[in-house]
Amino acid sequence: MQFDVFTLFPGVLRPYLDSSILQRAQQNDLIKVALHNIRDWTFDRHHVTDDAPYGGGGGMVMKVEPIFAAVESVLGAPPSCPLLYLSPQGKPFTTAIARELAQQPRLGLLCGRYEGVDERVIEHLVTEQISIGDYVLTGGELPALVLIDAVSRFIPGVLGDPDGAEEDSFGNGLLEYPHYTRPEEFRGWRVPEVLISGNHALVAKWRREQSLLRTQKHRPDLLNGESKVQSTTKTKE
Numbered sequence: 535m536q537f538d539v540f541t542l543f544p545g546v547l548r549p550y551l552d553s554s555i556l557q558r559a560q561q562n563d564l565i566k567v568a569l570h571n572i573r574d575w576t577f578d579r580h581h582v583t584d585d586a587p588y589g590g591g592g593g594m595v596m597k598v599e600p601i602f603a604a605v606e607s608v609l610g611a612p613p614s615c616p617l618l619y620l621s622p623q624g625k626p627f628t629t630a631i632a633r634e635l636a637q638q639p640r641l642g643l644l645c646g647r648y649e650g651v652d653e654r655v656i657e658h659l660v661t662e663q664i665s666i667g668d669y670v671l672t673g674g675e676l677p678a679l680v681l682i683d684a685v686s687r688f689i690p691g692v693l694g695d696p697d698g699a700e701e702d703s704f705g706n707g708l709l710e711y712p713h714y715t716r717p718e719e720f721r722g723w724r725v726p727e728v729l730i731s732g733n734h735a736l737v738a739k740w741r742r743e744q745s746l747l748r749t750q751k752h753r754p755d756l757l758n759g760e761s762k763v764q765s766t767t768k769t770k771e
């Protein structure tokens with residue numbers, strides 16, 4: 535799968551992509567990430583990528599022409615694949631969306647800075663807006679990395695374990711059970727005895743229970759199938 539990232543700061547993505555699991559995925563040709571500097575598609579003397587908003591007010595807006603030039607020269611006019619814009623105004627990113635996007639052969643990701651991009655980019659070039667959470671960052675680069683990372687985990691071979699991503703939290707709709715490794719005792723804190731019992735059935739039962747307990751305690755919304763929107767209805771306990 536190929537990711538094409540359009541950004542004013544390609545340098546901030548490279549070190550993360552070229553480490554650990556994503557580095558190995560690129561070496562094994564399971565994913566390819568091309569970084570495109572939007573500034574390379576400015577044709578004025580000062581390579582201007584942003585400008586003051588019409589109507590006044592603070593902040594700067596990313597100009598429409600360099601973004602269209604960059605995206606259309608890389609992905610075609612019109613683009614031959616989805617172009618996602620990372621934005622707090624987008625659809626909340628979930629494991630289901632990550633799994634779905636992993637089916638695509640190619641994805642364009644547009645990273646905004648400042649007050650965002652000229653709305654004509656959203657209206658006429660972007661196919662979908664995605665949000666990684668209800669907070670505002672300084673740019674779309676971290677959200678793009680989050681998306682690439684979460685999507686790549688669903689591409690067969692990226693995780694060593696063949697059914698890796700499906701086993702994790704949310705893969706099965708529950709939070710994960712606790713994990714331990716050696717030593718058996720550290721500062722008097724022992725690993726739960728069941729895990730060193732060698733009884734695989736008991737271990738499986740304990741893990742299932744722990745997953746349920748944790749989900750009930752920290753994310754009851756995942757069990758009740760209720761809306762992700764926090765309920766304001768008061769209930770006992």
Ligand code: 4GX
Pocket residue numbers: 620621622623646647648649650651664665666667668669670671672673674675677
């Ligand atoms: N989930 N950001 C987008 C520029 C911007 C500002 C306002 C539209 C409107 C974010 C998030 C996120 C920072 C990316 C601001 N675009 N992206 N950027 N949360 O915070 O995806």
